[in-house]
Amino acid sequence: MAALLQREFFIREDVVQIAKDLLGKYLVSYKDGIRTSGVIVETEAYRAPDDKGCHAYQNKLTERTSTMFMIGGTSYVYICYGIHNLFNVVTGPEGIAHAVLIRAVEPVDGVDHMMTRRNLKKVKKEMVNGPGKFTRAMNITKEQNAISLLSKKDDLWIEDRGVAVETPQIIEGPRVGMGRSVAECSNWPWRFRIKDNKWTSKPDQVWYDWS
């Protein structure tokens, strides 16, 4: 049933396709003896060197972006606004700085622990419907930066539990949170979510529905 995603899935060249293919896959975290998991329901693609919204635009290599150049199947976690841990999946072969930002998950396992970590008494969408929210719920931090997602020996991995998300169920839209200097790129429809899924972030924003 639950098959660990293999290297072949991650090292493909088309990061936009991988962003779509990750919808419906299960992200699993095992931290402090606690297992939590969720279905990936919203993603964004980032692609150096031509994508101005990408940290590694023009293949800029710094200590932070060096993770993006690692082989597909590596995690890329960085701190945003000094507070939030944002989780990405590095894709493509080594040397190619592509990544998919996971923006929201639908909680599955360890829901009570997610609530505790999020300081909530009831399950609601606000628990996980944002890139800094579900990482908190699943205790994904910078400590998981640059680790492999291919082994259950590490804290994080991705499973295929046989859920297929067909093209008509995928809604695309512009990416979020980029300044004016990258407006041209922020309009690229590289953000994807599962149609009618209530766990996605900012559902009221502009979405293109091609179904």
Add this chain to the structure above:
DNA sequence: AAGAGGATGAACT
């Protein structure tokens, strides 16, 4: 050595 700003979220009004 210093300063600006960011792939956000929460708590306000």
Add this chain to the structure above:
DNA sequence: GTTCATCCTCTTG
């Protein structure tokens, strides 16, 4: 709708 928390990373000098 607005504010601001909070700090790391990168750029500049």
